[in-house]
Amino acid sequence: MRTAILGAGYMGSAIAFPLSDNGVHVNLWGTWLDDDLIAGARDGCHPRLNKAMPENVHLYESEQLAEALKDADFIIVAVTSEGFVPVFEKMLEALEQPVPLLTVTKGFVSIDDTIHTISGGADVMFRRKFGDDIPGWVSIGGPVKAVELSNKIPSATIFGYRGDNMPPLFDHFASPYYRIYSVPDVTGTEICSAFKNIYAIVMGICDGLYKGTDASLFHNFKALLFNHAIREIAFLADSEGGQRDTAFHLAGVGDFYVTSASGRNGALGRLIGAGQPPESAYRQMLDAEEIPEGYHTMQLGKPYLETGDAERIKSLPLFNCLYRIMFEQAEARKELFAFASSWDTLGLP
Amino acid sequence: MRTAILGAGYMGSAIAFPLSDNGVHVNLWGTWLDDDLIAGARDGCHPRLNKAMPENVHLYESEQLAEALKDADFIIVAVTSEGFVPVFEKMLEALEQPVPLLTVTKGFVSIDDTIHTISGGADVMFRRKFGDDIPGWVSIGGPVKAVELSNKIPSATIFGYRGDNMPPLFDHFASPYYRIYSVPDVTGTEICSAFKNIYAIVMGICDGLYKGTDASLFHNFKALLFNHAIREIAFLADSEGGQRDTAFHLAGVGDFYVTSASGRNGALGRLIGAGQPPESAYRQMLDAEEIPEGYHTMQLGKPYLETGDAERIKSLPLFNCLYRIMFEQAEARKELFAFASSWDTLGLP
Numbered sequence: 001m002r003t004a005i006l007g008a009g010y011m012g013s014a015i016a017f018p019l020s021d022n023g024v025h026v027n028l029w030g031t032w033l034d035d036d037l038i039a040g041a042r043d044g045c046h047p048r049l050n051k052a053m054p055e056n057v058h059l060y061e062s063e064q065l066a067e068a069l070k071d072a073d074f075i076i077v078a079v080t081s082e083g084f085v086p087v088f089e090k091m092l093e094a095l096e097q098p099v100p101l102l103t104v105t106k107g108f109v110s111i112d113d114t115i116h117t118i119s120g121g122a123d124v125m126f127r128r129k130f131g132d133d134i135p136g137w138v139s140i141g142g143p144v145k146a147v148e149l150s151n152k153i154p155s156a157t158i159f160g161y162r163g164d165n166m167p168p169l170f171d172h173f174a175s176p177y178y179r180i181y182s183v184p185d186v187t188g189t190e191i192c193s194a195f196k197n198i199y200a201i202v203m204g205i206c207d208g209l210y211k212g213t214d215a216s217l218f219h220n221f222k223a224l225l226f227n228h229a230i231r232e233i234a235f236l237a238d239s240e241g242g243q244r245d246t247a248f249h250l251a252g253v254g255d256f257y258v259t260s261a262s263g264r265n266g267a268l269g270r271l272i273g274a275g276q277p278p279e280s281a282y283r284q285m286l287d288a289e290e291i292p293e294g295y296h297t298m299q300l301g302k303p304y305l306e307t308g309d310a311e312r313i314k315s316l317p318l319f320n321c322l323y324r325i326m327f328e329q330a331e332a333r334k335e336l337f338a339f340a341s342s343w344d345t346l347g348l349p
Numbered sequence: 350m351r352t353a354i355l356g357a358g359y360m361g362s363a364i365a366f367p368l369s370d371n372g373v374h375v376n377l378w379g380t381w382l383d384d385d386l387i388a389g390a391r392d393g394c395h396p397r398l399n400k401a402m403p404e405n406v407h408l409y410e411s412e413q414l415a416e417a418l419k420d421a422d423f424i425i426v427a428v429t430s431e432g433f434v435p436v437f438e439k440m441l442e443a444l445e446q447p448v449p450l451l452t453v454t455k456g457f458v459s460i461d462d463t464i465h466t467i468s469g470g471a472d473v474m475f476r477r478k479f480g481d482d483i484p485g486w487v488s489i490g491g492p493v494k495a496v497e498l499s500n501k502i503p504s505a506t507i508f509g510y511r512g513d514n515m516p517p518l519f520d521h522f523a524s525p526y527y528r529i530y531s532v533p534d535v536t537g538t539e540i541c542s543a544f545k546n547i548y549a550i551v552m553g554i555c556d557g558l559y560k561g562t563d564a565s566l567f568h569n570f571k572a573l574l575f576n577h578a579i580r581e582i583a584f585l586a587d588s589e590g591g592q593r594d595t596a597f598h599l600a601g602v603g604d605f606y607v608t609s610a611s612g613r614n615g616a617l618g619r620l621i622g623a624g625q626p627p628e629s630a631y632r633q634m635l636d637a638e639e640i641p642e643g644y645h646t647m648q649l650g651k652p653y654l655e656t657g658d659a660e661r662i663k664s665l666p667l668f669n670c671l672y673r674i675m676f677e678q679a680e681a682r683k684e685l686f687a688f689a690s691s692w693d694t695l696g697l698p
Contacts, residue, residue, distance in 0.1 A: 142572070143568070143569065143572035143573070143576070144569055145568050145569055147566070148566050148567070148568060148569040148570075149569065151566055153566050153567060153569050153570055154569065154570045154573060154686060154689035154690065155569030155570065155572070155573060156569075156572075156573040156576070156577075156689070176689075176690030177689075177690065179573075179689070179690070217496070217497050217500055217502050218497070218502060219492075219494050219497060219607045219610055219611050220492065220493055220494055220497040220498065220502050220503065220504030220505075220607065221497075221502055221503045221504065222606070222607070222610070223491070223492035223504070223505075223599075223603045223604070223606045223607035223610075224492070224503060224504060224505040224528075224599075224603065226602070226603060226606045227492070227505070227598065227599050227602050227603030227606070228505075230597070230602050231597075231598065234597070248579070248580075248583070248597045248602075249576065249580065250572075250573075250576050253575070253576050253579050253597075253602060254572045254573065254575065254576030255572070257571070257572045257575045257576070257606070258568045258569065258571070258572035261568055261571070261572075262568050337503060340503035340505070340525075340526075340528070341503065341525035341526065341528070
């Protein structure tokens, strides 16, 4: 069994570990932004994971895409949402026939001024090349931190799939330290993955507001926000045609838990809570090569939600509160306290 | 409007703050274990909350129960589960007529060798005095840490109620910093409140296992446990005749979030994860007057679950794993890793 992983960052590289343990032939391809990562891995230490890649993982530089893809039984796309469209298009150029696809990319993409989910955008591009011969698809959800996966710390993750040919592939990923729970719900899984990154920012803002005061005094507030975020995610999964229950499982509750506890979106929020203007905080993180995906996801997510049922965004008071803080110069403390003290906001569908 | 709060510990005292702000006449009664708390509060500083009680809160020592209860429009019981039966019986002796009851007590009680939920036990005792004239009831869930409530940090809490006469009372509790979300689901709320204390122990054990190694390396494992605990709680709420959704709201997701992040049950777990035998760790905390309620709740919870549908406990692999660690000398690391790597355990109902 052969696979090509496109993107040699945190997750693309980490997911090679259980695959390698299961004897899969893994080609790990780095994008044009990953040359230093591939070079480091070649020298015996992947710069992000800070460890050697398994021996049967084969490394490919950005200009070697066609070779990396050759004879792949399935392909894993592991780039950021901003890199997804250019990488997917290059991949399609090199492919001669449809191949089952899995992705860890989370968020939204814009194609010809229309905003799509990741799977929706992939479908548009796929059809242009192969017509209606759409292959199976898996949206890999969380909760899995890459560094921990590469250290084989036990984790469980959700695979939201479509296509009856996909579940047999999951055995190639599964291991005692990487458990797969699969649901035939691509939509719900994608919504959870995208929006947990968004709501992790507001958890970070709450941390930032209280840090330096008395750090023990904000559990109630964070629990309120955590709970409300999960309710809004469940509402969204349902309104998009996914399963509400997916939000109450690994893709939602589990992944939001780990993303809130640790990660780049929370770090962005903490800077904002401590008083830094959102765009400046975002630029600072980009300069450090730490991409908080929730920022871009939110920029695309709002217009995405406003197309279709334009009314539903009114059912998302926490999302709207965060949007005002992030993009409309609203003062974080004032907005969050107003959210917390408004009495109609917990009556979610 | 007058209320009597029975129990002057953390939550009994903290809930007096929003009531006082709303102009309710509050009588705060301390049990025979609370004399030092009442004395401290009289001297201007409640020893647990580390602050003065509001001026219109009236303090009563343990021998003044009848006076404290006089003319109460509703009563709030705020003692530990181990103190619930004796306090409730004394209260009933002093009552001349049924009064609406609310409680923050979480767990199970044993009456004449039968184990009951808190509301179930209260019903048994109530009927003995007043027959079928059962008053309205509220199980107050979380997520609310008492010290934060008394400092007016925003929080939201679930009131699981029965009785149409109860919702009008909630306005006396509600404030911009203490939001009430009510559901007509006493059963689901009680199950969540009891079991989140149990599962918080296993979160602490996971912390304890990894602390001292590399503390950044256990988010995946904790997220797996967090998610699975919520699924088991939802299964239990449903199997008891409560609403499954209650577990996915403040009583479950929200309260388990805050209980996992901070609290006495997690502290007990951390001692065990670090290698201390469970009973010794429990005794150590009791000696420090910090009661991790999950321990006693688990002792009663297992036989409670085994009566009724004896099969259902098989659907709770994480509960059983924790029970073996706590009461059957199983080795924590080995048990938890076996749980995490067993493939059939995520397929919850």
